[in-house]
Amino acid sequence: MLTESYSVNERGHLTLGGADTVELAERFGTPLYVFDENDIRANCREFKDALEKYYSGGSLVYYASKAFSCKEMYRLAKSEGLGVDVVSGGELYTAMSVGFPADKICFHGNNKTADELSFALDSKVGRIVVDNIYELETLNSLAEDKGVKADILLRIKPGIDCHTHDYIKTGQIDCKFGFALENGEAAEAVRLALGYDRINLVGIHCHIGSQIFETQPFIDAADIMVGFAKEVLNSTGITLTEINFGGGYGIKYTAEDKPVSKSESMRILAQSVEAACEKHGFPLPKILIEPGRSILGASSLTLYKIGVIKEIKGVRTYVSVDGGMSDNPRYALYQAEYEAVVANKADKPRDFEVTIAGKCCESGDLIQENTKIQSAEVGDTLAVLATGAYNYSMASNYNRSPRPAAVMVKDGEARVIIERETYEDIIKKDI
Numbered sequence: 001m002l003t004e005s006y007s008v009n010e011r012g013h014l015t016l017g018g019a020d021t022v023e024l025a026e027r028f029g030t031p032l033y034v035f036d037e038n039d040i041r042a043n044c045r046e047f048k049d050a051l052e053k054y055y056s057g058g059s060l061v062y063y064a065s066k067a068f069s070c071k072e073m074y075r076l077a078k079s080e081g082l083g084v085d086v087v088s089g090g091e092l093y094t095a096m097s098v099g100f101p102a103d104k105i106c107f108h109g110n111n112k113t114a115d116e117l118s119f120a121l122d123s124k125v126g127r128i129v130v131d132n133i134y135e136l137e138t139l140n141s142l143a144e145d146k147g148v149k150a151d152i153l154l155r156i157k158p159g160i161d162c163h164t165h166d167y168i169k170t171g172q173i174d175c176k177f178g179f180a181l182e183n184g185e186a187a188e189a190v191r192l193a194l195g196y197d198r199i200n201l202v203g204i205h206c207h208i209g210s211q212i213f214e215t216q217p218f219i220d221a222a223d224i225m226v227g228f229a230k231e232v233l234n235s236t237g238i239t240l241t242e243i244n245f246g247g248g249y250g251i252k253y254t255a256e257d258k259p260v261s262k263s264e265s266m267r268i269l270a271q272s273v274e275a276a277c278e279k280h281g282f283p284l285p286k287i288l289i290e291p292g293r294s295i296l297g298a299s300s301l302t303l304y305k306i307g308v309i310k311e312i313k314g315v316r317t318y319v320s321v322d323g324g325m326s327d328n329p330r331y332a333l334y335q336a337e338y339e340a341v342v343a344n345k346a347d348k349p350r351d352f353e354v355t356i357a358g359k360c361c362e363s364g365d366l367i368q369e370n371t372k373i374q375s376a377e378v379g380d381t382l383a384v385l386a387t388g389a390y391n392y393s394m395a396s397n398y399n400r401s402p403r404p405a406a407v408m409v410k411d412g413e414a415r416v417i418i419e420r421e422t423y424e425d426i427i428k429k430d431i
């Protein structure tokens with residue numbers, strides 16, 4: 001199987017976290033998102049423990065909750081001692097609703113509204129990552145009105161071009177997020193931030209992209225960010241004490257993907273920051289990271305019921321499932337790769353080449369093209385692997401499809417963490 005999280009039991013059924021996925025589909029219905037709690041917790045610990053082991057300057061791991069935002073994930077992150085990164089009022093609201101410690105919340109976004117900034121200040125979030133000059137000014141005046149001071153990081157584009165899909169690259173100058181280094185925007189932002197008396201500039205942030213397998217971009221980021229912190233020290237006398245390196249650690253979606261382990265990524269990051277501090281003559285900053293996908297993406301799957309199988313002679317065979325781009329838009333959005341398995345025939349060879357289609361009224365509603373699954377029939381259960389990140393969180397009610405339920409499995413036992421939407425839920429806001 002793709003990773004150790006997935007296995008096949010004596011009935012020939014696919015399992016995740018010790019639970020028989022065919023039984024889960026029968027019990028909870030389909031489409032169904034399934035997550036393995038032990039595996040997700042192990043991922044949290046691997047990042048946290050490795051940073052503590054390899055880095056002496058202090059660290060905090062924020063779970064980038066846009067990957068999968070729901071109450072249970074904030075509870076889980078809290079119980080593992082992680083912080084969370086949120087990028088909207090809605091994510092912040094969800095975190096606060098389960099009593100997430102506000103000082104361990106980091107608030108992001110390239111166009112935060114005044115209402116969202118106000119909500120963040122009222123909630124006393126620990127860090128606001130300021131994206132642009134307009135936000136700096138708005139935040140300062142809101143903080144003034146409320147009689148508080150905002151602890152901020154500035155979002156920097158370090159000018160690193162990593163090898164991933166264009167839509168998930170965020171480190172280069174032509175990108176909507178943050179201040180560029182090479183044209184002096186970042187230095188100007190620092191100067192402005194220091195001039196506002198309701199702003200406390202604590203550090204700098206970068207996030208170079210997502211689903212990255214190479215280690216060099218992170219090594220480069222360490223050198224560039226520490227180098228910039230040193231320039232700030234030289235020009236202003238201010239020592240930035242935190243550098244946030246964002247997320248982006250790649251996961252295994254297909255057998256071809258070869259991700260670096262989380263602990264190895266952390267060892268490399270820690271050593272690169274230490275080396276950069278030595279080179280530039282800068283005191284060790286606290287390292288912050290924000291993994292999203294790598295916390296839970298590969299500890300999960302989506303279950304569907306297979307319906308129509310349409311063989312178009314000489315063209316291709318479409319296998320249609322009872323979900324689609326409404327619960328997983330990632331193939332339609334950027335041709336994301338996935339592996340799929342017929343869950344009730346998981347011990348059989350995958351020798352049937354198909355295109356997996358959804359049930360939405362859209363030709364582009366595909367989950368995967370020209371992929372191999374086991375020989376399938378109507379009524380089989382199809383599992384699409386590694387769907388934990390950016391699936392539920394990107395799901396929609398397109399065609400008025402109710403959003404699926406999500407279950408968390410722990411040691412073979414499953415519990416619902418998000419209920420399936422009903423038709424009644426869908427018309428609830430209609431007047």
Ligand SMILES: *Cc1c(COP(=O)(O)O)cnc(C)c1O
Pocket residue numbers: 064066067085108207209210211246247248249290291292293294389
């Ligand atoms: C999306 C995002 C992350 C998480 O990225 P992953 O690739 O899921 O690890 C972290 N930080 C910021 C600022 C982001 O936008």
